[in-house]
Amino acid sequence: MQRMDVDLDVPAFLNSEKQNVPSNLQHYYVDFEDLYDRKLWHQLTQKVLEYLNEPESGPYQISLFQKFVVDWESKINKLSLVYIGLTTARKFTELQDSVNFLSEIITKVDTPETKDAYVYAVMEAAYFKLLMGQTEETKKAIDECEKILDQFDSVETVIYASFYRVSAEYFKAEADYAQYYKGALLYLACIDINKQLTKKEREDRAFDLAIAALLGNTIYNFGELLMHPILDSWTGTEHEWLRTLLFAFNAGDIGKFESLAGHFSELPVLQQNLDSLSRKICLMSLIEAVFKRSGDNRSIPFSDIAAETRLPNDEVEHLVMKALSLNLIRGSIDQVDQTVNVTWVQPRVLDRDQIDGMRKRLDIWNRDVNKIATFVQQEGGEVFAQ
Template sequence: MTKAPTPEEISDFLAEQRDEAPADLQPVFITLDDLWDRKLWHQLTDQVLEFFATQASGPYRLPLYRQFVLSFADKINQLKLVKIALLASQQCTDDQERSAFLDALAERVNKPDFAEAHVYAITELASVYLRSGQDKKARQRLDEAQETLDNFDFVENVVHASFYRVNADYFQSKSDYTSYYRNSLLYLACISETELSPEQEQRRAYDLSVAALVSDSIYNFGELLLHPILNVLQKPNAHSWLRDLLFAFNRGDLGAFERLSNNLSKDRQLEEHRGFLFQKISLAALTELVFKRPPHDRAMSFKAISHETKVKADEIEHLIMKALSLGLLRGKIDQVAGIAKINWVQPKVLERSQIEGMRVRLKEWDSNVNDLGHYIENVGQDVWASLSIAASQADLRPQNRAALLKSFSSASFLRTELPTDPVAAQPSQSPTSPPQSSSPSEEQPFSNPFPQVPAGLKTRTMVGTVSHVHTNTAYVEHNEQIWDKRLQKHFKHTAHNLVHDPVALLRVGDVVRYSAFTPAERAAREKRRGDILDYEEARGVDTGRGQSVTRRGFVVPDGKRLVMVGAKLEAIPKRQRNTKGVRYVVREVVSPFGSPITQRFDGMKKAGWLLDLQK
């Protein structure tokens, strides 16, 4: 084990380096000596990194690292130590010396607390192995780094960037274009645009473009087309044809592919995959053909597909099957009829011309929707008139609106099938055809079975939704606005009222109109209640008569209250949502939920007081 240098030896070393350095670098060594003497390790680390980042520091990096930096290496951030060591390793004479240097560095930081620095070190060591042709060792180091990274929730971008860069280089050496493409894009996502030199940008953009074209599993170039690195291939760059070729593939332009195919011979990989590239552009043309068609017109014959994709008719079925297997399309093939029915196409990045085509289709769709709306309005005028009347009276909260629409959907006039041809829906204009009248059995006049408020009697009418139903009684939710004097604003308040159903027709979800009992109705109910109490007392039942009668009902000893439910007295718990008893009666069902009111008449049973009142 090498003996650690003493402070005097370190000071002498820095003094020697300062004396040998040019005049413009001597202040740097003075600063390093001062920070080291004051034990300002953080500032010292940043100063060393800043100095090593300059080209003038080249001859001094290895001596400074071995004689100076290692003396306080345990006192600084280990990730920064690896950065300093990597800059120093650039001065090694060959890859063998560099691999030994980085191997020692990786062993030094191979501790549980420094896993991030260890990954950084072994990744760069794998890069050296890769350059020296030791692919197996490189893969082992990369797999080790991958296993460690998978256990991290957060890693510095510089570590991820190093891993993805070396991993991409490995897959490129193995001609694994798909993996190279994905790792290269991940690498570019971890660095800023200024970290690459113009030559590196051009090389990376060129390799990415070739990998995207020759990969057998990449058919969507959206991430690459949107990345700024592709701009380096714009004209007047000598490889601008490669960028144009990518955009031609993206829009499935066979004509552009034929014009640019002469350039394929400039690259060995593209020339070797010329046949595959034609199949790939044919698939792109097929997806573009489907994309241009509206959703209702995507049943295409093999002949039409052959004409658009320039593929032989006997190879169309294989082409469609290839697109379906790759997930570019979804649909079915009718081999007998020679038709492909497509119902989905893979999304992709759109060019300006494709966006214009989408705008045109949206305008057509908007026009078709307007035409359909006018047609429905003309055909179903009676329906909309009835619906608007009910809507004007109902409390149209979302749940009530759904109930209202459902009730109208159950009506007989909506069950009639509308003609598909608008002309067929027009009434006959023949003057000789007499008007048809419906039979009496078909027309059933509707009469409101609920009691009505006499003309001239003013009473407050409310609209609400039935939430619970009991025997001749229902809970109705009613929304109202409450004015807060202190806050000077209205608040929504939901009241829960007990409402009397004198004919037992209500269902949960019905929208009803109700009001308080009229004096005549209240008197009829009191008379019926008195008759029932007399009958019960004659049988020896303690009805609680004689106790104080309040708006809360007759309070009975067992903690319940006696209320009039229909024509009977029932004891219900005191802790109900509404403790004021039944004060309201239904006047009308504005919007029945489920079955119409007329279909409920078979189970109608009028309350005794209502029968007495109607005599």
């Protein structure tokens, strides 16, 4: 990609281009010339942004930037400049041309006052590098931008969305399921999924998150994903059974897991990791068994755990030790009495069924407290009177 000369005859370009674009876009060029002549830079920026959102403007965006926008780019809000530049960069057929184009934008926003726009441009350039397989360069960009963002109290949501999206794609390429899961959920929190993602993109994102949740070796609670509307994109699709599988894992439902295992042949990545999935569902079954118990009833016999997890009794201790090492629970093992004394269970994002279960336990606790209060009033009146 060659840099275009910025000494331009803007009116001549706009008039010429107006004849080339589809008729429904021609009015934009009339507005461009009028606003440019009147030096109404903010209104002109908004009109360009509106134009870029027109599907038919794609083939004309590169020339518009190189022969028009460059003439007054110093007047553009830097975040808008990056957005315009990014939209244009996506129209190049060669990825390296996109990187080169965005590199020029980066130099224009690399100032102390516009570090937010700098992060936006660097992360988007990093994404093109990732598509070219330049993972080391992508990671450097992520690390640099993370340090910059840590210095801000807040920035525009679009910048966080860019950072988390590109970071997630990097971790996906590296098969780091846990980091992908975290980054992808943070990205979804920054956007309106129904407006900013197509149906296919929602389905693909939901699928990637499901695989990451199932295979992430530090992910033992799916509540945040299960309550996310992104999973609604699976309704009526071939992957709808995956949603049921996620709920089964989150509830530690080994029976449901086994009933769905027949689908694993449809997804080789799950079939290849069947052993680790089996170990994970046992751990989640243990967590759920602890979570469902009241705080004063967490001395659990090995036999109860064996029944919940469907493991032989002699494998229970190893399972509990694994849960302790992963910091899923805290407590101690009594090898003599064959019990586990649990003092803490990992905090969880609860789905609706788990919330309802907690509500029922709170109702029971409330009734017990009321019984004690009534007993004290009836039997201890004389003591309190004295």
